[in-house]
Amino acid sequence: MSRLEERYRFILRLLPVAYRQEWEDDMVAAFLDSMDTGDPDAAEYAADYGRPSLSEVASIVSLAVRLRLGGADAPPRSCAWGQAVRLAALMAMLTNAVMVTASIAVTLWLSGKIAWLPIPASEWALTAPSSIWHTAWNLAGYAWLPAYIALVLGHRRVAQAVALLAIVPPAITTAVEQAAGDAPLSVSPWAMRLIDVFLLLAMAAFHPGAPPVPRRPWLLALPIGILLVAVPLFIIQETKPALRLLDWPGLYCAAVTAAMVVYLTVRVSRRPSRTLPWSLALTLLAVTALALRTVTLLDYRDQAQGTTLAMIASVQVTAVLAVGVPLAVLAIRALRRLPPIPAAAPRPTTSTE
Template sequence: MSLLEDRYRHVLRLLPASYRAEREEEMVCAFVEGAGGLSDADNPRPRWSEIASVAALSVRVRLGGVGAAPRFLAWGDAVRLVAVLGLFFHAAVSCVWLLSLLRFYGAADQAALGGTESARRLWDIVQTLGYLLWISAFASLVRGHPRIAKILALLALALFYSPILQGGSAFRSENLVYGFLFAVPVLSLMAGFHRDAPQARHPRWTAVLPVVVGVPLYAIMNVLSSLGMARTIDWRLWSWVWPWLDTSGLACLALLVASAFLFGTRPWAPGGGRGPALPLALAILSVPVLLAHVSHLTFDAVDPATRTMAAVNIGQLVAVLLCGLALTGLAVRAMPALPPVPPPFPSDQRPEDR
């Protein structure tokens, strides 16, 4: 075995064992032939483009589509669900914050808003664009346009990570950890909706679901905020409510409600409804929700209301952690077995003779 062939085989370990058993020999032969007859004295190495192509193939195989092995199909369905559910959440929350921003500009006078070139005005414009991008990305995805959804979601994520959204301040480590709440659905979108993934086109009404959820949610949050500002709600009660009203709190609430619905309906669900995709997707989503809450955790509370809110945050962390562990156990029990590895071919049998 030549040095180059050995290195190609090392790169091919990125692929699942069952896939390598069927196609490793022909892939190695194709790579070595394309290398142009280099000898060991040339210290040959696989090209970076070849390594990238193998890595991309590994992702497509492990997150399989129609016709893939059941285990790879389950992983692929779960990752695609992470993208759909994550983008739906961000689109719905974007509707809430967009309505809040429009209400602020409708109620405030121009003197309070500052000049047209003010940093606050520029920040609000960028925020508005980000909200619209999340909503458009979800609508494009459910209408069967994943490529457009990827572009829109990447732009929205780039705007979130832009220092402009931090009011010109440096991007702190807490923001980076909190950003996983936005990055995980986008990464799942990029990885799960590959060229071998099933092309799903949902009904038109699914594209407006974020608006259907976001508008009532905005109304509820607006009423609660108004009652809190008017001191109609006692501060002791308000300190229990407030941690659920920001983005990470809403994410925690959404995850807990979805998990409770899953656990409550799973015993009566048909066979296909008891698969591993949904619990695995929710278990994956519990990780960025945990990280978002950790970034907001504080232990320097100085008054009873702040201490209550810190206790609620800790309770949310524990609830999401336990929920994630239960979902992981449920997904593991329902996960299909790995595909069998075919027996190796004799060393004197060429791939084209199979």
Template sequence: MTTLLETRYRAVLRLLPAYYRREREEEMVEIYLWDVDRDTQDQSRPTLGEVASIAALALRSRLGTAGVPRPYERLGSAVRLFALFAVLLQAAWAVADRSLSLTWASTHGPAQWNMFLSEFTTRGLPAAVVAGAEWILPLLWTAGYFALLHDRRRLARAAVLLAALPTLWPLVGPLMSEAVPPEPLYATATALFAWLPALALCAGHHRDAPPAALPAGAPGLVFTACCVVMGGSVVLLPIAADAVWAPATCFAVGALGWLLWRSRRTDRSTACGGVALAVLGLLILAVRVAAVYPWLDVSMTDGYLGGVLGQTGVLAVLVAALAVVGGRDLTTR
């Protein structure tokens, strides 16, 4: 006769995918029940630790690796590639943006340098701490990127979660201080752009996942190339360079390069790359639109407006192309 505790365990185990339950459910139920007195099973419940363990196992088994059903293998591969590409983009922009800021402040006279320092020194200690954290913590995207590619997964998870923290301050800061509330759409999109990759890295690169690897190129060379593209896009067209311009430009160049590289390959070993890039591109497109939308009713220079609209159009076309190519690759594997 089935006890209430067994029924509860089986209900929790339904978090697991069907293929895993078929293979392991009976064994797991037996293990959970073996040291529980049958007379007390109707008054017992699965512990929070057991539920959390099963939930983590459900996530790992759905973001599977080789040997699991193909849909789960594809989903896991796409999530891991999305996390890797997004962390690379965040890491390169954190370094490029701060390099450009320091270069500008240190080469344009004392006034510019004092203006740069005033962000950390003139608004009191709490504001200085927040400003310092917002400037320093995003550099941990770089640590997370290289840690991930060197299979230091715990370090990578900790680094990206800390790096994403500053994106929450515009949302919670006005509730805790006299900070000016941000534009809600842009603040939300920026937070999603940071936290979705961070959570995807934590979920996708679990202990059973294969080591992370770029589809092509050495990690340091690819990172340097992204930094150069971002910095160059700001230097060459400063009139259009807002907070989204450089990472969006780098994504466009990288996505176009991936499409060209993919067209020369006959195998489909990177089929999930198109889907991962399409999702990342859609996220960047959302940030791009959110950044410019509040200013549409304000007079803008032709150069800025033309650059933003052109970039938005390019991103939309690339996202559509990546989705088509990625979907075709997945269905023909």
């Protein structure tokens, strides 16, 4: 076996085992044929030093996503995981869209642009951005709103491109400020950016073989979320000083816990086939919330209220675990009852050059 074939077979490990057992040899043969130019010297060099092209790797990754996070015609387990990842991505995107939309409204109010609302207190007055980086930070976050709408409307690539606008400027801003000493070294900004990157990658689950997103409920969820979550949260945070200790990871834990409680309350009347994707999606969000909350605890060490913040964080972690563990057990049991693979695996559809 040549080094080129070894490298190609290594990339094929991204595919499910059952799929590789049926199609791996055919895919390898097709790939090696596509690399044969008829020149013996070039063939010998490629066999030792050649590598699969980026387009070939991308096609295998795309195939792996379609197989592992499939649509309605995929194996039951792949279908369930595909639905779960899409639901989790939609809920995370919805959360971002709700918060940035509320942020726009709050900014207009604090700027005095909404005349029919009471004049904000002087301590709430906005301060002008100190640099172009701060301006980029403020504007970049608003990109989550059009990204969410594009994803719901079925424009996955547009959503991914717009989401990059919400990720890259804050990452550059954080790096510049921490390198220059303008901001203390902290884990939280980077943890948030990492979550955003995972969310960007999760959008790959909205591939052409996936069922379309039900537009009406997810579009209606945006104004409902603003009215029921964002606006009350802002009012409570500003009128109850003690609640200002809740940072974004803490709010994320609270939101995920509330969502899991609501789900466990209403799941009794639903069919298991309909509830499994939701339970898996909420489990994924719970794991994300726990990871984010745990990592960001490192930033509490040097803060004046570090002990109080750590106690609040421990309560948040306990709440997520108390609800998330039973939900995860139910999801895993339901998932194991599903057959893992179909009777016949579909033919490979990767491109070769």
